[in-house]
């Protein structure tokens with residue numbers, strides 16, 4: 001039997017708790033000891049940890065956030081931190097560490113691996129889905145649902161007042177969340193990093209599309225989905241520019257952190273459970289320095305470095321048909 005540790009790091013994502021639960025249950029079933037470090041890599045540096053068992057993870061599968069808390073830890077990039085973390089893990093006689101987080105957290109895991117002889121396994125947990133080598137990250141499906149239900153609500157009020165709404169969704173620097181939310185929410189236009197040309201072209205295109213939309217549907221609602229960090233001068237400036245161009249009211253809505261919260265949808269719980277159990281199996285098989293994920297229906301293992309050395313494209317997750325729909329979005333009512 002092994003001594004296994006787990007931590008959650010970076011932005012929290014719905015389903016992290018489901019993943020912790022699966023790891024604990026799988027460890028107990030196989031006779032491994034399992035402990036959890038708190039506050040991401042901070043807990044590793046400060047020896048802030050607790051023993052986990054099935055009682056402690058009872059009734060958490062449906063809860064958003066993470067019972068281990070998550071955090072950023074700026075100092076973890078330093079060699080001294082990597083060494084300190086390695087010493088602390090050795091003091092506790094830990095054989096393997098599971099890191100649930102985004103690509104930054106995976107970089108931290110590889111950094112630790114330079115100083116520590118134990119096994120390091122990464123599990124993709126972020127609402128942004130911006131990790132190469134997997135179809136979906138834990139939290140992504142829930143974030144899409146949250147964004148879509150917000151778009152649905154915005155549409156009700158937009159219809160009542162015949163307005164244009166500009167809805168900003170998260171995604172860091174990737175358009176996965178924006179593309180999926182736009183498709184499922186039947187947005188009329190979407191501004192994504194992957195499809196972005198330059199501000200002037202986008203403004204011209206929206207102006208034309210709104211005119212066509214008004215001809216066809218009268219003054220019904222018009223919803224534009226925008227990915228965060230993309231519009232050079234920010235969402236308010238974009239709204240103002242669009243008011244001038246369309247001669248109508250344009251209301252910006254920033255969904256913000258609500259997208260990180262909420263109870264995980266079933267897809268995220270199932271993904272989290274699958275990956276948690278498989279992480280424990282991979283540790284038993286002696287694996288090290290890998291991300292465990294799912295791709296095209298299979299569980300896969302990807303070298304941690306590859307997850308950030310390659311860029312995941314929209315085409316990795318959306319079919320050609322879906323991409324075509326996004327590009328021709330104005331033809332869809």
Ligand code: ATP
Pocket residue numbers: 009010011012041071072073074075076077078101102103104105106107108109111125126127128172
């Ligand atoms: P999300 O994208 O969802 O916010 P993330 O895991 O990418 O998740 P980051 O803030 O980028 O979030 O990284 C989380 C933590 O990982 C950092 O606060 C830091 O402790 C550690 N980390 C990131 N990059 C490195 C690195 N190059 N070396 C060592 N540690 C790192």
